[in-house]
Amino acid sequence: MARTRTQTQGIRARIAVVAAAVAVAGTVWAVTAVVGPGHDADRAHASRGTDDPASGAGATDPQAPGNPGRVPDGIAHASEGGGNTVNITIDDGPDPVWTPKVLDVLNKYDVKATFCMIGPQAQAHPDLVKRVVAEGNRLCDHTMDHDTGMGKKPLAYQQQQVLEAKRLIEEAAGGGTKVEYYRAPGGAFTPESRALAAAHGMRPLGWNIDSKDFSKPGAAAIFDTVKSEIGNGPTVLFHDGGGNRAQTVEALDRVLAWLKEQGRPTGFPVVTGPSA
Secondary structure (H helix, E strand, O other), rough: HHHHHHHHHHHHHHHHHHHHHHHHHHHHHOOOOOOOOOHHHHHHOOOOOOOOOHHOOOOOOOEEOOOOOOOOOOOOOOOOOOOOOOOEEEEEEEEOOOOOOOOHHHHHOOOOOOOOOOOHHHHOOOOHHHHHHHHOOOEEOOOOOOOOOOHHHHHHHHHHHHHHHHHHHHHHOOOOOOEEEEOOOOOOOOOOHHHHHOOOOOOEOOOOEEEHHHOOHHHHHHHHHHHHHHHHEEEEEEOOOOOEEEEEEEEHHHHHHHHOOOOOEOOOOOOOOOOO
């Protein structure tokens, strides 16, 4: 317990340094831009831009404290495959009904995805977490309670949400499997939560295309959204939790078939750096 307390105190100190640096940078940036209250800039960054150094987005984000050159705390959007590679990401599971169906569609097209899991869901369905890993997919921490307002709550609360979920997901996966990403609910990242995640080996993960599947507009509408916004960047957001995901399963099948027709490979988001 003492070792854990010491490690937590060290992380708090390092996060404070990163937060101070971000505050200074934000003061300069505010001369030419206006940001809304709270952490709207972090929330917006979660769903736009790329990590291609040539674009400038994400290239100047601070490194994780105590982890230079390894896992940056800038929000990742780019793909490890570069070029035309597309990242498929799946949020809010695992779900005993819909996660197997999503996995079946992925396997149909020999596609791997990143699954952003809720801690208690992973604990309740360890068989599904193990299947996700066994079939070559990667894991992402999506907190304990999917609280989209957590960015405005105390650091201690953010720590509990992020680190407890990481522990439960990794325990469910077994075999020493590590969670490689952290995605804040609703994109509610803060400089502190990003630094915390990176210090524990998890790259903050954004998205470029929200498929809008969560609102269940119909499989055709979900497909059309992805198709029309594919130029925004490589990382696409789908869901396997949060209710009936039949439309998601159908739309995902259509999206993957279309990507195959277009000759677009799929892969994973960057972890270790903007151009990794």
